[in-house]
Amino acid sequence: MMSAVRRNLDAYWMPFTANRDFKKEPRVITGASGHYYTTDDGSKLYDTFSGLWTSGLGHCHPKIVEAVQKQVATLDYCMTFQVTNDKAVALADRVTNMAPGGMKKCFFTNSGSESVDTALKIALGYHRARGEGNRTRLIGRERGYHGVNFGGMSVGGMVPNRKVFSANLIPGVDHIRHTLDIEHNAFTRGQPAWGAHLADDLERLCGLHDGSNIAAVIVEPVAGSTGVLPPPVGYLERLREICDKHGILLIFDEVIAAFGRLARPFGAQRFGVTPDIITTAKGLTNGVIPMGAVLVRDSIYDAFMQAPEHMIELFHGYTYSGHPVAAAAGLATMDVYDEEGTFEQAAELEQPFEELLHSFADHKHVIDVRNFGLMGAIEMAPREGAPGARGGEAHKRCFWDENLVIRNGMDVLQFSPFLNSKPDEMQKSFESLRNVLDAIE
Numbered sequence: 439m440m441s442a443v444r445r446n447l448d449a450y451w452m453p454f455t456a457n458r459d460f461k462k463e464p465r466v467i468t469g470a471s472g473h474y475y476t477t478d479d480g481s482k483l484y485d486t487f488s489g490l491w492t493s494g495l496g497h498c499h500p501k502i503v504e505a506v507q508k509q510v511a512t513l514d515y516c517m518t519f520q521v522t523n524d525k526a527v528a529l530a531d532r533v534t535n536m537a538p539g540g541m542k543k544c545f546f547t548n549s550g551s552e553s554v555d556t557a558l559k560i561a562l563g564y565h566r567a568r569g570e571g572n573r574t575r576l577i578g579r580e581r582g583y584h585g586v587n588f589g590g591m592s593v594g595g596m597v598p599n600r601k602v603f604s605a606n607l608i609p610g611v612d613h614i615r616h617t618l619d620i621e622h623n624a625f626t627r628g629q630p631a632w633g634a635h636l637a638d639d640l641e642r643l644c645g646l647h648d649g650s651n652i653a654a655v656i657v658e659p660v661a662g663s664t665g666v667l668p669p670p671v672g673y674l675e676r677l678r679e680i681c682d683k684h685g686i687l688l689i690f691d692e693v694i695a696a697f698g699r700l701a702r703p704f705g706a707q708r709f710g711v712t713p714d715i716i717t718t719a720k721g722l723t724n725g726v727i728p729m730g731a732v733l734v735r736d737s738i739y740d741a742f743m744q745a746p747e748h749m750i751e752l753f754h755g756y757t758y759s760g761h762p763v764a765a766a767a768g769l770a771t772m773d774v775y776d777e778e779g780t781f782e783q784a785a786e787l788e789q790p791f792e793e794l795l796h797s798f799a800d801h802k803h804v805i806d807v808r809n810f811g812l813m814g815a816i817e818m819a820p821r822e823g824a825p826g827a828r829g830g831e832a833h834k835r836c837f838w839d840e841n842l843v844i845r846n847g848m849d850v851l852q853f854s855p856f857l858n859s860k861p862d863e864m865q866k867s868f869e870s871l872r873n874v875l876d877a878i879e
């Protein structure tokens with residue numbers, strides 16, 4: 439019998455989904471526990487993507503569930519302009535204490551996209567407050583993903599996301615080159631040795647515009663949604679040097695990288711490169727309640743604190759910035775990371791994960807395998823005249839034939855294992871994937 443959800447699907451315009459194709463054969467999840475989803479027909483599926491890079495601790499973690507239940511019955515909401523709540527205050531303190539040195543201020547948002555737009559606005563406001571209002575240009579990177587709002591889309595470099603809005607992207611934005619070069623770096627494990635010089639593209643743009651006109655550069659330390667592009671050795675260091683030389687703020691978009699995906703609280707700590715601003719979301723609440731946070735250096739916050747004390751310093755914020763239930767989920771998430779030693783668990787999984795991924799290196803469809811931390815990608819050659827078809831079929835076959843949820847971006851299969859994955863389950867999931875890749879054309 440057709441379930442009610444399938445009958446009612448018509449009204450739902452799904453995000454980042456081929457709606458017509460999906461609705462012919464809907465994949466509907468109705469429950470989750472730990473590392474598995476359940477579907478409306480009662481199947482149990484292993485989740486290889488930890489939600490959408492969100493749920494590193496697994497789904498419905500009892501401690502987070504309990505904290506949310508308690509909070510929603512205690513303080514469901516309060517205005518966060520002009521008054522605040524105990525949980526938002528505690529979470530800002532907690533998260534900044536985990537951050538790289540000097541980044542002790544935290545602004546809450548509700549998503550990665552909002553974190554990015556907030557960070558860009560803070561960067562522009564900072565320069566203006568310091569009397570350098572000429573610094574208005576923003577630099578992103580080709581293939582970068584910084585969400586779908588106008589700011590993030592403009593500094594982002596994912597062509598399909600930008601194409602329709604090309605004439606409406608915000609002005610004054612340039613992009614440095616992306617770092618993927620399969621010719622030089624195919625099947626690299628971890629950071630590629632070749633490519634630090636690609637950061638010099640920023641120096642080129644400083645030459646073109648004069649560095650004194652550039653406000654900020656935003657990059658993902660490991661580009662994620664475009665298909666996992668780890669930075670070449672020395673690349674992030676070089677970006678930092680060029681930013682310092684020209685007085686440009688460096689923003690790391692760590693919506694994926696933060697909170698254990700790179701076995702540290704922040705990717706910046708893993709790479710030993712400290713940006714000026716970090717954007718986060720996803721793992722901040724283990725995906726349980728939407729929430730993002732922007733962390734900034736104290737000196738950036740201080741620059742805003744010059745107007746008369748009764749005046750608002752930054753005319754920016756969202757109705758749900760610092761939402762108490764989201765903040766309670768965030769606090770419980772941080773507790774679990776500490777109590778369960780999640781970041782250490784993640785570190786131990788890196789080697790087995792890398793081996794499993796690279797065991798696909800000689801597969802007939804595969805042209806590259808890339809990984810860093812618990813982020814991985816298997817790139818398949820596109821079918822003649824039908825880019826994306828092979829990846830899409832792999833996703834569907836995994837779901838229907840192997841009880842496995844995988845994510846594909848076109849023909850790149852992406853993997854974001856749980857930070858507390860069980861090695862035997864992870865191995866089994868890659869065996870199931872192999873069955874599918876062997877079977878498809």
Ligand SMILES: Cc1ncc(COP(=O)(O)O)c(C=O)c1O
Pocket residue numbers: 548549550551552554583584585586658662663691692693694719720
């Ligand atoms: C690096 C990065 N920035 C921003 C975003 C946008 O986050 P959201 O979808 O929560 O708006 C994402 C989402 O995947 C991301 O990976």
